[in-house]
Amino acid sequence: MATGGRKKSNRTKKEDTTWQERVIQIRRVSKVVKGGKKLSFRAIVVVGNERGQVGVGVGKASDVIGAVKKGVADGKKHLIEVPITKSNSIPHPINGMGGGAKVIMRPAAPGTGVIAGGAVRTVLELAGVRNILAKQLGSNNPLNNARAAVNALSTLRTLSEVAEDRGVPIERLYAQ
Numbered sequence: 800m801a802t803g804g805r806k807k808s809n810r811t812k813k814e815d816t817t818w819q820e821r822v823i824q825i826r827r828v829s830k831v832v833k834g835g836k837k838l839s840f841r842a843i844v845v846v847g848n849e850r851g852q853v854g855v856g857v858g859k860a861s862d863v864i865g866a867v868k869k870g871v872a873d874g875k876k877h878l879i880e881v882p883i884t885k886s887n888s889i890p891h892p893i894n895g896m897g898g899g900a901k902v903i904m905r906p907a908a909p910g911t912g913v914i915a916g917g918a919v920r921t922v923l924e925l926a927g928v929r930n931i932l933a934k935q936l937g938s939n940n941p942l943n944n945a946r947a948a949v950n951a952l953s954t955l956r957t958l959s960e961v962a963e964d965r966g967v968p969i970e971r972l973y974a975q
Contacts, residue, residue: 819925820871821845823918824941825863843942844870845918846878847925853952854878855922855945879953882960887929890958895951898943901936902951918945926952 823843829836840863847853854877858869882890888906895902902919907930913923915933918941923931935944962969 817848818846818875819849820867820874821921821925822867822870823921823945825866828859840866842866842870843918843945844874845921845925845945846871846874847922847927849925849927851881851883851927852878853881853922853926853949855942855949857942877949879949881926881928881952882955882957883927887927888931889928889952889955891955893951893955895947895949895954897946897948897950898938898940900938900940900943900947902944902947903934903936904948904951905932906930907932917941919948921945922948922952 821844823845826841827838828841829838839859839861842858842863844856844858844867845853846856854874856870856872856874856877858866858871858873860866860869884890884906886909889904890906892905895904907914909930911930911932913920913928913931915923915931916935917939919933919935922945923933933948938944958972959969962972
């Protein structure tokens with residue numbers, strides 16, 4: 800029985816190594832209670848495998864390490880699939896909204912790199928996108944910008960998905 804448990808833990812270790820986690824923000828928050836102020840920490844974490852899966856999570860705990868762990872677990876619960884083209888970009892231009900933040904994303908030619916700022920850059924890098932142009936508008940709140948980026952990436956559609964939805968062959972989409 801012990802060997803079966805070891806194999807299982809090795810498998811989970813391999814799974815965990817494929818995921819990368821990046822902390823966007825750690826903030827100390829306080830709550831006023833009867834006895835005074837209670838301090839805790841909020842961590843915003845982006846989790847991704849650089850192969851088309853990414854998620855944003857928020858964790859709150861009385862210590863930073865606990866908050867980051869909870870953020871990672873939350874990020875893994877909210878994973879999305881991102882369609883990536885052969886040029887490591889996105890299939891088409893897209894806009895995303897999250898709270899007061901708006902994010903505009905445009906596909907870019909190979910060799911361009913990730914031209915984006917702050918939380919959006921982290922989300923795109925961990926999603927595995929290598930060539931993209933992105934701009935944050937409206938807010939500089941890291942959580943809202945990260946959520947806007949995830950919102951934009953989740954609404955991306957490939958050409959084959961569009962053809963299937965319309966019930967036409969892919970070749971017909973090209974012929975204009």
